[in-house]
Amino acid sequence: MVGSAVGLGTLxxxxxxxxxxxxRAEAVKLYGPVPEEKFPxxxxxxxxxxxKYLRRTVQYESKEPAGTIVVDPKNFYVYRVEGDGSATxxxxxxxxxxxxxxxxxxVGRKSEWATWTPPAEMIKRQPExxxxxxxxPGGLDNPLGARTLHLYQNGRYTxxxxxxxxEPESIGTGRTSGCVGLLSQDMxxxxxxxxxxxxxxxxxx
Numbered sequence: 250m251v252g253s254a255v256g257l258g259t260l261x262x263x264x265x266x267x268x269x270x271x272x273r274a275e276a277v278k279l280y281g282p283v284p285e286e287k288f289p290x291x292x293x294x295x296x297x298x299x300x301k302y303l304r305r306t307v308q309y310e311s312k313e314p315a316g317t318i319v320v321d322p323k324n325f326y327v328y329r330v331e332g333d334g335s336a337t338x339x340x341x342x343x344x345x346x347x348x349x350x351x352x353x354x355x356v357g358r359k360s361e362w363a364t365w366t367p368p369a370e371m372i373k374r375q376p377e378x379x380x381x382x383x384x385x386p387g388g389l390d391n392p393l394g395a396r397t398l399h400l401y402q403n404g405r406y407t408x409x410x411x412x413x414x415x416e417p418e419s420i421g422t423g424r425t426s427g428c429v430g431l432l433s434q435d436m437x438x439x440x441x442x443x444x445x446x447x448x449x450x451x452x453x454x
Contacts, residue, residue: 272305276295279304280295281434287387290395293432293433298420301340303340304340305337309331315333316442317450319336320452321452322344322351327411329439340435341430343429344423356398357406358445364387366384367382398439413433414433
């Protein structure tokens, strides 16, 4: 009888777990450390990100084919269309006022731990970036992070990217020069499912 009581007690406690509790437990697994990377990525500090921006599968009706990436800068989300009325949704940071853009592009290049070279326009605005005019090697402090999708239009690099942000507190904000940042673990997840030539749609705000 004691064994039965313990079993019932355990079931009772499990029954008290909320969907949010279960989601948080799953999120801990999704956003754990990634030690096998060239530059090991630490676990996400959950206190720095609103849980609504953590990765999840959501209902999402779209005319776009499966695999298309849709950026919603107004709501700080990136969607990967799954083609069955659903999408994988990731929280994002986006361009600040004056640097937002919309339209279609495609993934023309993919990089792991890419070298970051600030554009000349950025160096004019932020002279402190001049020290990286010849490139900043890949690493945890590199703005492009672990993975980068380089966006192209008509065969030309737009200078816009979807990249792995090392600043989790930036998710849900507009602070970039037009690029779109995801949490490192999310960017690795999206990158692995995104072949070259993947269509990218950036919605207007």
